[in-house]
Amino acid sequence: MLLTALVFIPLVGALLLAFFPKERVNAIRGFALVVSLIPAVLVALIWQQMDFSQPGMQLITQAQWIPSLGIQYKLGVDGISFPLLAVSALVLPLSVLASYTITHRVKEFFLWMLVLQTAIYGVFTALDYFLFFIFFEASLVPMYFIIGIWGGPRKEYASLKFFIYTLLGSAIMLVGILALYLGSGLRTFDVMVLAEQANLSPTLQWWIFLAFFAGFAVKVPIFPFHTWLPDAHVEAPTGGSMILAGILLKTGTYGFFRFMLPTFPDAAQAFSPVLALLGVIGIIYGALAAMAQKDLKKMVAYSSISHMGYVILGAAAMTPMSLNGAMFVNISHGLISPLLFFVVASVIYDRTHTRMMDQMSGLFTKIPVAASVTAFAAFANLGLPGMAGFPGEFFTFVGSFPVFTTLVVLAAALGLVTTAGYHLWMMQRVLMGQPSGDALPDISARELVVAAPLMVCIVLLGILPGIALRLFNEPIAVLAARLGGM
Amino acid sequence: MPVDGSLGLILPEIVLAAAGMVVLAAGLTWRQSRLPGVLAILGIAASAAVLVNRVWGQTAEIWSGTVMVDGYANLFKAIFLAVAAMTVLVSLDYVHRNRLPAGEFYLLLLLATVGMMFMTGSLNLLTIYLGLECLSLASYSLSGMLRKSPRSTEAALKYILIGAVSSGIVLFGMSLLFGVAGSTHLRDIAQALAHNGSLAPVLVAGMMFLIAGLGVKMAAVPFHMWAPDVYHGSPAPVAAFLITASEAAAFGAALRIFLVGLPALADEWRTVFIVLAVISMTVGNITAILQTNMRRMLAYSAVAQAGYIMVGLAVASDRAVSAMLYYLMGYAFMTIGAFAVVILLGRQHPSEEISDFKGLGQRAPFFALALTIFLLSLIGIPPTAGFFGKFYLIQAAVGADLTWLAVVMMINSIISIPYYWGVVRTMYLREADDKAPLPAPAGLRWAAVIGVLGTLALGLFPDTFVQIVSAVQVVPAWISMAF
Numbered sequence: 020m021l022l023t024a025l026v027f028i029p030l031v032g033a034l035l036l037a038f039f040p041k042e043r044v045n046a047i048r049g050f051a052l053v054v055s056l057i058p059a060v061l062v063a064l065i066w067q068q069m070d071f072s073q074p075g076m077q078l079i080t081q082a083q084w085i086p087s088l089g090i091q092y093k094l095g096v097d098g099i100s101f102p103l104l105a106v107s108a109l110v111l112p113l114s115v116l117a118s119y120t121i122t123h124r125v126k127e128f129f130l131w132m133l134v135l136q137t138a139i140y141g142v143f144t145a146l147d148y149f150l151f152f153i154f155f156e157a158s159l160v161p162m163y164f165i166i167g168i169w170g171g172p173r174k175e176y177a178s179l180k181f182f183i184y185t186l187l188g189s190a191i192m193l194v195g196i197l198a199l200y201l202g203s204g205l206r207t208f209d210v211m212v213l214a215e216q217a218n219l220s221p222t223l224q225w226w227i228f229l230a231f232f233a234g235f236a237v238k239v240p241i242f243p244f245h246t247w248l249p250d251a252h253v254e255a256p257t258g259g260s261m262i263l264a265g266i267l268l269k270t271g272t273y274g275f276f277r278f279m280l281p282t283f284p285d286a287a288q289a290f291s292p293v294l295a296l297l298g299v300i301g302i303i304y305g306a307l308a309a310m311a312q313k314d315l316k317k318m319v320a321y322s323s324i325s326h327m328g329y330v331i332l333g334a335a336a337m338t339p340m341s342l343n344g345a346m347f348v349n350i351s352h353g354l355i356s357p358l359l360f361f362v363v364a365s366v367i368y369d370r371t372h373t374r375m376m377d378q379m380s381g382l383f384t385k386i387p388v389a390a391s392v393t394a395f396a397a398f399a400n401l402g403l404p405g406m407a408g409f410p411g412e413f414f415t416f417v418g419s420f421p422v423f424t425t426l427v428v429l430a431a432a433l434g435l436v437t438t439a440g441y442h443l444w445m446m447q448r449v450l451m452g453q454p455s456g457d458a459l460p461d462i463s464a465r466e467l468v469v470a471a472p473l474m475v476c477i478v479l480l481g482i483l484p485g486i487a488l489r490l491f492n493e494p495i496a497v498l499a500a501r502l503g504g505m
Numbered sequence: 506m507p508v509d510g511s512l513g514l515i516l517p518e519i520v521l522a523a524a525g526m527v528v529l530a531a532g533l534t535w536r537q538s539r540l541p542g543v544l545a546i547l548g549i550a551a552s553a554a555v556l557v558n559r560v561w562g563q564t565a566e567i568w569s570g571t572v573m574v575d576g577y578a579n580l581f582k583a584i585f586l587a588v589a590a591m592t593v594l595v596s597l598d599y600v601h602r603n604r605l606p607a608g609e610f611y612l613l614l615l616l617a618t619v620g621m622m623f624m625t626g627s628l629n630l631l632t633i634y635l636g637l638e639c640l641s642l643a644s645y646s647l648s649g650m651l652r653k654s655p656r657s658t659e660a661a662l663k664y665i666l667i668g669a670v671s672s673g674i675v676l677f678g679m680s681l682l683f684g685v686a687g688s689t690h691l692r693d694i695a696q697a698l699a700h701n702g703s704l705a706p707v708l709v710a711g712m713m714f715l716i717a718g719l720g721v722k723m724a725a726v727p728f729h730m731w732a733p734d735v736y737h738g739s740p741a742p743v744a745a746f747l748i749t750a751s752e753a754a755a756f757g758a759a760l761r762i763f764l765v766g767l768p769a770l771a772d773e774w775r776t777v778f779i780v781l782a783v784i785s786m787t788v789g790n791i792t793a794i795l796q797t798n799m800r801r802m803l804a805y806s807a808v809a810q811a812g813y814i815m816v817g818l819a820v821a822s823d824r825a826v827s828a829m830l831y832y833l834m835g836y837a838f839m840t841i842g843a844f845a846v847v848i849l850l851g852r853q854h855p856s857e858e859i860s861d862f863k864g865l866g867q868r869a870p871f872f873a874l875a876l877t878i879f880l881l882s883l884i885g886i887p888p889t890a891g892f893f894g895k896f897y898l899i900q901a902a903v904g905a906d907l908t909w910l911a912v913v914m915m916i917n918s919i920i921s922i923p924y925y926w927g928v929v930r931t932m933y934l935r936e937a938d939d940k941a942p943l944p945a946p947a948g949l950r951w952a953a954v955i956g957v958l959g960t961l962a963l964g965l966f967p968d969t970f971v972q973i974v975s976a977v978q979v980v981p982a983w984i985s986m987a988f
Contacts, residue, residue: 037870085966085967085968086968087967087968087971088967088968124867127866127867149887152887153887153888156886156887164933164934167930167933167934168933168934174934175930175934178934179930182926186922187919190915190918190919190922194915197896197899201900201903
């Protein structure tokens with residue numbers, strides 16, 4: 020019941036919002052914010068009810084939906100999905116609050132934002148492939164509109180590219196799902212049953228793994244399927260970027276942990292060197308590309324590609340520690356990247372009206388508080404110990420080192436240094452130096468309300484990573500054992 | 506006149522035809538009134554009521570085997586009545602605004618429906634042919650109803666020329682079958698072929714003529730040349746009607762003719778249908794991408810959809826037949842719904858270019874959302890009718906070792922994404938020059954609501970509908986027992 024409410028309350032909110040008169044902008048915003056806060060309360064309740072010492076699915080809601088095809092309405096949550104639900108419940112209301120600056124077609128915007136929330140909570144809780152796929156696709160349409168209608172100058176190009184890439188990826192994944200359904204002979208779409216009982220021939224397993232890979236690799240995005248991301252991020256409105264980087268990318272990595280690794284362990288193992296290589300290329304390539312950017316938002320976008328590389332590397336190494344590290348990066352990046360996008364694309368851009376780094380300088384002098392928040396986010400993103408970015412990367416490296424020694428050394432040497440480099444260089448150019456131009460107003464109370472919860476969580480997880488590790492330790496141990504626990 | 510109650514079995518058709526006469530009289534008396542349309546709806550409702558109360562669940566062949574009433578025929582009758590009702594809904598405002606002769610318009614619509622009901626309600630080639638002619642003659646006149654529009658006249662002319670030739674071809678094919686079997690009844694033809702053993706070339710020729718003639722009505726490539734012009738030029742509600750009901754009737758009749766009458770030639774016609782299916786969906790989809798006019802785009806999309814449905818005919822298993830029937834139901838809802846939106850827009854933009862749809866998301870939010878759902882369903886995105894329609898067809902194809910055909914279908918679905926989605930993009934991402942809300946007549950609103958409900962109901966609860974369609978048999982039990 021709790022999960023059903025979590026998934027569908029935003030949708031009900033969207034339906035109610037449809038009856039609001041267009042001109043009542045304040046009422047629309049306020050209602051959207053209140054509706055998106057309800058899931059936060061529900062997630063807190065779920066946290067209380069869950070037993071994290073159990074690796075299995077909990078709070079399962081199950082009902083027959085289309086019995087003749089073995090399709091069920093089945094929701095559940097475990098230690099792997101719960102942290103992502105928690106991050107979503109935090110980031111989604113904040114991104115609604117961050118979108119208060121939207122003035123064009125306001126009602127439609129918040130309507131799509133609420134529909135998107137249903138899709139996101141659905142993706143992280145669905146335990147039936149058919150149901151999952153509906154939510155997975157449903158997350159695409161609102162995001163397409165959010166980028167395409169409220170985006171920057173090249174919004175049409177960016178939204179179409181985003182749409183085509185992800186839709187093509189998920190279309191191939193759908194073929195994989197159908198092949199899994201027909202090939203397993205179990206006549207069920209149940210995720211857990213298929214993971215445990217599907218007896219697939221190695222060849223079929225391999226092909227289905229690749230089909231799933233197409234769907235999730237585009238979402239993550241894994242190099243070389245990443246080219247939609249910089250465009251989409253740069254053109255998306257701030258609220259959209261926050262959700263895209265903070266949550267939607269995680270639906271891709273979640274796919275690895277929930278579907279691909281448990282269901283196709285043999286194929287995953289055979290494929291893991293390639294996966295690790297792609298992950299490391301992502302880390303290094305993303306960092307180098309970020310360093311080359313003049314556009315602040317584009318730099319943050321490429322840094323996302325770099326960070327998602329850690330998750331892929333950790334998932335490919337398949338040791339308990341690397342998997343834990345990958346999960347942790349998932350969470351920390353889900354907190355840090357929305358904060359970074361918010362300060363860069365909203366707080367700074369709304370004041371300077373530029374995102375070009377060479378056109379701004381001395382922000383520490385002009386808007387000290389906003390600049391400090393930016394510096395905080397940058398340090399968190401480069402993985403400063405004491406903040407949430409550090410433990411995940413550390414675990415990933417340590418966990419992957421015995422398996423992919425050369426690659427890890429390479430990633431550590433090039434990736435870490437470059438990552439630190441472009442962040443520091445950015446701060447030097449943007450925050451320090453001689454202030455120029457007119458005086459600017461400092462960060463507003465609303466903006467501080469968006470930033471503060473993220474900052475608190477980032478510090479908390481940096482100092483006490485155990486808070487998060489405790490959540491997914493058990494299911495990750497089971498997963499690692501299933502993968503052979505190298 | 507028989508008094509054994511057999512007349513009662515075709516009471517739905519009789520009621521419908523009688524309603525047509527009433528509508529005509531009303532139209533002659535009150536020329537500029539909406540009364541004929543309302544009467545037409547009432548007539549369809551009365552016919553549906555008779556169908557459900559008196560005929561549903563009955564199985565009988567009456568009048569020396571010229572008319573057949575069974576679950577299959579009744580299901581198609583229900584589909585045709587639903588399509589006719591939705592067509593009248595989208596016509597109410599259109600007929601009035603374009604000053605079409607209301608009485609004639611609705612009369613022809615109802616007569617076309619009667620024709621279709623006979624096409625699928627018989628195992629006798631002659632009755633099937635008469636039904637086909639009744640449908641065709643009514644549709645020729647309907648497509649030329651916009652007398653002042655050169656495009657409409659061109660459409661009617663093209664349709665009548667190609668239609669007349671195709672009728673002749675169908676009739677010729679039937680005559681060849683009659684020549685071999687000595688009967689026009691499909692059961693006798695099947696028995697004659699089964700005992701004959703050797704398959705004379707003349708049989709294969711007859712089969713090919715039937716496929717070609719019915720292929721024209723299905724708008725399958727290469728018999729589709731008339732479709733874009735007719736669907737583009739004729740009055741929009743007529744296009745909606747032809748694109749759904751007429752196509753469904755052709756498939757309904759084809760299933761009966763080939764499965765009941767020509768099982769001996771199954772290998773031959775299955776091969777032909779596989780080829781037709783592949784080229785129809787491929788040509789339809791690729792040509793649709795190039796269209797800038799909404800109705801022409803929908804016309805080519807109809808060609809492609811006919812290709813998908815034909816996969817069921819090519820597989821021809823029980824499961825494939827159910828899939829086809831399910832698909833035809835869903836296709837009717839989504840296509841007429843889509844036409845409701847096109848007609849709404851056509852009130853202000855008679856050219857109906859895809860670019861005219863810009864800003865519809867703001868000008869008519871409900872209709873834009875409805876059209877989005879219909880287009881997603883036409884692509885085949887879950888949870889819509891279009892997804893399960895394709896899913897069942899794919900399942901049937903895989904089950905018949907035609908996995909490659911299923912793959913071709915999936916690739917085609919992906920090819921179709923750009924042109925369907927292009928309309929959605931135009932509706933929401935482009936701003937309209939004139940942002941004033943579009944006023945929507947009640948008929949269009951209802952048609953769109955019914956379309957959305959039907960599309961989603963079929964997609965969310967497919968089992969309910971699959972149970973209905975899998976309960977009917979193309980080949981009546983007493984015929985399959987005879988072998």
